Amino acid sequence: MSKLVTIYGGSGFVGRYIVRRMAKEGWRVRVAVRNPNDALFVKTYGDVGQVEPVLCNIRDEASVRSVMQGADGVVNCVGILNGSGKNTFAAVQADGAARIARIAAAEGVAHLVQISAIGADRASDSAYARSKAQGEAGVIAAFPGAVILRPSVVFGAEDQFFNRFAAMTRLGPVLPVVGADTRFQPVFVDDVAQAAVRGVLGQAAPGIYELGGPDVATFRELMTRMLAVIHRRRLVLNLPFFAARTMAFGFDMLQVVSLGLIPNGMLTRDQVKNLARDNVVAPGARGFAELGIVPTAMAAVLPEYLWRYRPSGQYKAIKDSAKNLKKD
Numbered sequence: 001m002s003k004l005v006t007i008y009g010g011s012g013f014v015g016r017y018i019v020r021r022m023a024k025e026g027w028r029v030r031v032a033v034r035n036p037n038d039a040l041f042v043k044t045y046g047d048v049g050q051v052e053p054v055l056c057n058i059r060d061e062a063s064v065r066s067v068m069q070g071a072d073g074v075v076n077c078v079g080i081l082n083g084s085g086k087n088t089f090a091a092v093q094a095d096g097a098a099r100i101a102r103i104a105a106a107e108g109v110a111h112l113v114q115i116s117a118i119g120a121d122r123a124s125d126s127a128y129a130r131s132k133a134q135g136e137a138g139v140i141a142a143f144p145g146a147v148i149l150r151p152s153v154v155f156g157a158e159d160q161f162f163n164r165f166a167a168m169t170r171l172g173p174v175l176p177v178v179g180a181d182t183r184f185q186p187v188f189v190d191d192v193a194q195a196a197v198r199g200v201l202g203q204a205a206p207g208i209y210e211l212g213g214p215d216v217a218t219f220r221e222l223m224t225r226m227l228a229v230i231h232r233r234r235l236v237l238n239l240p241f242f243a244a245r246t247m248a249f250g251f252d253m254l255q256v257v258s259l260g261l262i263p264n265g266m267l268t269r270d271q272v273k274n275l276a277r278d279n280v281v282a283p284g285a286r287g288f289a290e291l292g293i294v295p296t297a298m299a300a301v302l303p304e305y306l307w308r309y310r311p312s313g314q315y316k317a318i319k320d321s322a323k324n325l326k327k328d
């Protein structure tokens with residue numbers, strides 16, 4: 001019987017890459033999500049019956065326990081950017097993470113990987129960063145052998161970072177950003193997945209790893225690189241923090257008065273707090289080097305999925321070469 005890994009949040013952006021890699025390793029994979037019907041696509045990552053989406057809400061003790069039955073390894077990649085209803089930062093990122101670790105220890109799971117985030121800090125003014133730190137503490141207390149991965153902003157075909165800003169360039173000549181001078185160290189999604197797999201296979205020493213790619217750049221520089229890839233010229237406008245806070249307050253209030261029917265997917269006040277802080281690997285932190293992984297550069301990946309935001313999509317290169325023909 002091949003080994004079994006339960007991946008909480010395995011249908012998400014990062015989770016699906018971990019699922020794919022664990023399936024390639026020959027493991028059976030249980031993908032624990034709230035809506036398994038929406039996660040059926042993960043079945044194609046393995047042989048028939050190898051990858052199964054199952055119903056689970058990490059806020060619910062019984063469902064976390066039932067999907068962990070018989071698991072040799074566990075990965076928790078459940079995370080939220082904005083609390084909504086009962087899915088609050090505390091319930092999901094602090095209590096949910098600790099619950100998974102406690103049950104994993106009780107069930108005798110061999111290896112646990114927790115996906116956290118750079119900036120996790122119990123003293124932070126951001127609820128996101130605080131709940132990530134509380135989750136880490138809960139995991140370490142219950143499962144001291146856990147591997148905790150803290151990525152910087154993650155990029156890849158389905159990311160919500162470059163895709164989002166590239167899509168915004170279609171709206172007009174100005175590209176507004178908050179925290180243009182804040183530094184990031186974008187990390188490729190499949191490198192994060194590789195690190196998680198090392199943890200599940202017991203090839204990583206327990207503890208915290210900060211994961212950043214080879215490039216450190218400010219938000220403004222990242223937008224400039226993205227604009228070069230999509231062959232568009234836009235004015236990158238830095239919104240002052242007070243203006244961003246006011247806008248975010250409006251979006252947050254819209255979510256509140258609509259009783260969550262209009263979720264704030266634009267900008268929250270909590271995100272504005274995080275955008276004021278650099279998001280790079282701390283000096284001396286363990287990272288990819290200790291895991292034996294060489295991180296992938298943005299330049300190698302961005303054109304592979306951002307081409308669709310070029311003015312004529314995949315025909316841009318053909319049109320450019322046709323223009324050259326006319327000149328001759």
Ligand SMILES: NC(=O)c1ccc[n+]([C@@H]2O[C@H](COP(=O)([O-])OP(=O)(O)OC[C@H]3O[C@@H](n4cnc5c(N)ncnc54)[C@H](OP(=O)(O)O)[C@@H]3O)[C@@H](O)[C@H]2O)c1
Binds near residue numbers: 056077150
């Ligand atoms: N993406 C980044 O740039 C980035 C950067 C740093 C850290 N991280 C961390 O990396 C992890 C993965 O992020 P991601 O970008 O892959 O997020 P994502 O695409 O939003 O995926 C999150 C997953 O969590 C599931 N989920 C949410 N609430 C749940 C609940 N109560 N019970 C069970 N499942 C639940 C979601 O599925 P359903 O909603 O269908 O249940 C989804 O599968 C998170 O911990 C995140 O904080 C991400």
